[in-house]
Amino acid sequence: MPPPQHPKNRSRGPAATVRNGRPPRRMASRDAAERAAFFARREAAAVLRRALRGDATRRAAGSIKSLVYSPTVRNKRATFALVCQTLKYLPILKEILGSSGVLNSKWKKQEELVIVTAYDILFGQGTAVSGSAEQLIMTHKDTLSGALDRICAKKKVSSVEDLLGNKTPVKPKPRFLRVNTLKTTTESVVEELSKIHMAAKDDMVPDMLVLPPGTDLHSHPLVTNGKVFLQGKASCMVAVALCPKPGWKVIDACAAPGNKTVHLAALMNGQGGIIACELNKERANTLQHTISRSGANNIQTVNGDFLGIDSNDPSYAEVRAILLDPSCSGSGISTERLDYLLPSHSRDDQDDASTSSRVLKLSAFQKKALSHALSFPSVERVVYSTCSIHQAENEDVVNAVLPLATSLGFELATPFPQWHRRGLPVFEGSEHLLRTDPEDGLEGFFISLFVRKAAGGDAEPNEDGTVEARRKEPSEDVAVVARRKQARRRRSGVRAFSSLRLSRMILCSNGRFW
Secondary structure (H helix, E strand, C coil): CCCCCCCCCCCCCHHHCCECCECHHHHHHHHHHHHHHHHHHHHHHHHHHHHHHHHHHCCCCCCHHHHHCCCCCCCHHHHHHHHHHHHHCHHHHHHHHHHHCCCCHHHHHHHHHHHHHHHHHHHHCCCCCCCHHHHHHHHCHHHHHHHHHHHHHHCCCCCCHHHHCCCCCCCCCCEEEEECCCCCCHHHHHHHHCCCCCCEECCCCCCEEEECCCCCCCCCHHHHCCCEECCCHHHHHHHHHHCCCCCCEEEECCCCCCHHHHHHHHHCCCCCEEEEECCCHHHHHHHHHHHHHHCCCCEEEECCCHHHCCCCCHHHCCEEEEEECCCCCCCCCHHHHCHHHCHHHHHHHCCCHHHCHHHHHHHHHHHHHHHHHHCCCCCCEEEEEECCCCHHHCHHHHHHHHHHHHHCCEEEECCCCCCCCECCCCCCCHHHCEECCHHHCCCCCEEEEEEECCCCCCCEECCCCCEECCCCCCCCCHHHHHHHHHHHHCCCCCCCCCHHHHHHHHHHHHCCCC
16 A cells, blocks of 8 residues: 555645644655655565575575665665664564464465564554554554563563563674776775775775775765675685686686675686576576676676586586685674574574584585585686684585595695684694684685696795696697697797787687687
């Protein structure tokens, strides 16, 4: 039911200046606020529905923040506040709606809207004049208030706040921004932001800026037009650790929502090719939106399972790097994601989350995915990362796959050697692993880097201190390699191939473009 349109007072006489003791401007302001609240409740209900269903099935389409700040939500600030507060009061709201019988079969299909509206009227604004859900709650407001009083009396508390329990507070962290160098430069972004904020360059991650905690730039043109991405430092460290070179062929195995994917594209200067895999159709749409906003034109999206790719398929013969950031518990970013507001957080608290059946199932999948990534014959670098703090998803996965990696010629390298926090000392070589922690002012991330050892040559370090194996291009056949060696040996009397002619020979020997 749409909000009612109040008739305008067209009179220009003295009676129009004051009506019922209120100036018309104040009435217009009140009407606008009511309309805004009407639409905010419905947007909040849609977000709440997706968040609760994803939490119940453990197949979330995104975090609460990402759902609110999606392009389909218009009033983001009001919607975000409503969703967070409704989730905070959710157990109480369900109890009083259930005990009062308000949420009958007629309203069951709109349960989330009724819950959001009940919160807003009982604990928020206190009144509403438009909308069928609003009329339902206003009609039963006294009944619901009585049910709330009985719950407080039964639990022997004097206020609603005492019923809420302890919710994990969000410790303020700096706001990190990643400059999208496909569209702009760090210097121009710093200059633009200097009009409203002081932005400092990060001392470790290229093209990353640091702003004060609480800085809200979601609606800033730099963000909406894709020149800047609101991406955490720990998340950005993942793509930098992989260190793909311009012109490489890369796979992002579990790509959505796509921030790391487009970061890879920026690191590659938009050259080469990236295959971005995402199994979930809804998340694949989010991935596509992120790619479009970034301006990257070297990314091919695949709405399918990375594990379903045949690593020996000639289509992937030139893949040189794989980023594997698979599904995980998200325990390292649960606070930032506001997962502590979801019902599953309370259930997980009852058991040791690090050894729960869900984490163990995730760990088994992660081992399988990492083993598959290492099986691609021409891959040189594989990053395995999670946003989890659990050993079962991090060190245990790497340790389990390490024998296979070694047999395939891989070894652990050290991403960001200057970083102080390394892997848990549970196996020899864990010092090569990297962890970030909220104590560092970051999210809880884990990063491991596998590098294929050089065949017949020494490894050489990259700028970030990791190790890159020196090897021939996978597209070169034996004849081309032999000709290149022969050309280098001849100092005179024979004209060497030009680089353009050689490139054409290599492409012809492969028979296709990737």
